[in-house]
Amino acid sequence: EAQVTQNPRYLITVTGKKLTVTCSQNMNHEYMSWYRQDPGLGLRQIYYSMNVEVTDKGDVPEGYKVSRKEKRNFPLILESPSPNQTSLYFCASSPQIVDEQFFGPGTRLTVL
Amino acid sequence: AQSVTQLDSQVPVFEEAPVELRCNYSSSVSVYLFWYVQYPNQGLQLLLKYLSGSTLVKGINGFEAEFNKSQTSFHLRKPSVHISDTAEYFCAVAGSNTGKLIFGQGTTLQVKP
Numbered sequence: 001e002a003q004v005t006q007n008p009r010y011l012i013t014v015t016g017k018k019l020t021v022t023c024s025q026n027m028n029h030e031y032m033s034w035y036r037q038d039p040g041l042g043l044r045q046i047y048y049s050m051n052v053e054v055t056d057k058g059d060v061p062e063g064y065k066v067s068r069k070e071k072r073n074f075p076l077i078l079e080s081p082s083p084n085q086t087s088l089y090f091c092a093s094s095p096q097i098v099d100e101q102f103f104g105p106g107t108r109l110t111v112l
Numbered sequence: 113a114q115s116v117t118q119l120d121s122q123v124p125v126f127e128e129a130p131v132e133l134r135c136n137y138s139s140s141v142s143v144y145l146f147w148y149v150q151y152p153n154q155g156l157q158l159l160l161k162y163l164s165g166s167t168l169v170k171g172i173n174g175f176e177a178e179f180n181k182s183q184t185s186f187h188l189r190k191p192s193v194h195i196s197d198t199a200e201y202f203c204a205v206a207g208s209n210t211g212k213l214i215f216g217q218g219t220t221l222q223v224k225p
Contacts, residue, residue, distance in 0.1 A: 031211065033213065035215070040121070040217060041217060042118075042202060042215045042216055042217040042218045043156075043202065043204075043215040044215070045212060045213055045214065045215075048211045048212065048213070049211075050211050056211060056212075058212055058213075059212070059214065090155060090156070092156075097144070097206050097211050097213060098144050098161070098163055098206070100158040100161070101148075101156070101158070101213070103155030103156045103157075104155060105155060106155060
């Protein structure tokens with residue numbers, strides 16, 4: 001089944017404790033992206049990747065890191081999480097940016 | 113840089129009535145435009161997209177949108193809504209020379225019986 005998977009789905013952590021949210025797609029898509037969704041703000045792009053080893057900042061990259069060492073995986077790293085990073089995070093992939101993006105199920109992160 | 117504004121945060125409408133969800137964008141380059149829908153507790157699903165060509169775009173579930181370059185708008189319409197259309201709708205824009213995808217703040221469509 002074609003899908004985008006994210007882990008974990010739910011995470012409660014404390015300020016400053018490094019964490020990684022994994023994202024994997026099995027559709028051989030070149031384009032992958034991370035978004036955060038907050039009430040009243042819609043989705044805001046954190047980072048995107050046009051292909052392996054090619055990543056670039058979205059609108060809200062501060063406090064986040066990503067890597068794209070393989071085509072299928074695009075992990076999101078929070079080196080030192082802070083409470084303002086409490087949010088719902090979505091990973092998405094598509095063949096190219098002009099194509100439909102397939103979204104993962106979301107990761108709800110709470111930073112205390 | 114691109115930006116997108118959804119002009120209504122909530123749109124209440126009665127079942128079988130027509131609806132229009134408004135989206136304006138700004139960009140200094142050619143753009144690609146999208147409408148996505150998010151049902152409660154789910155991810156986003158593409159309704160339709162405009163890349164080039166005909167300015168009237170038809171999508172899934174009876175939705176359509178019209179690209180208006182002079183007014184920099186991409187409004188979403190449906191002639192007759194159903195209860196099942198209750199969801200949050202997002203307009204998004206991507207520049208033709210970038211991988212950035214900018215989403216609007218979202219419009220909650222509430223269809224009442």
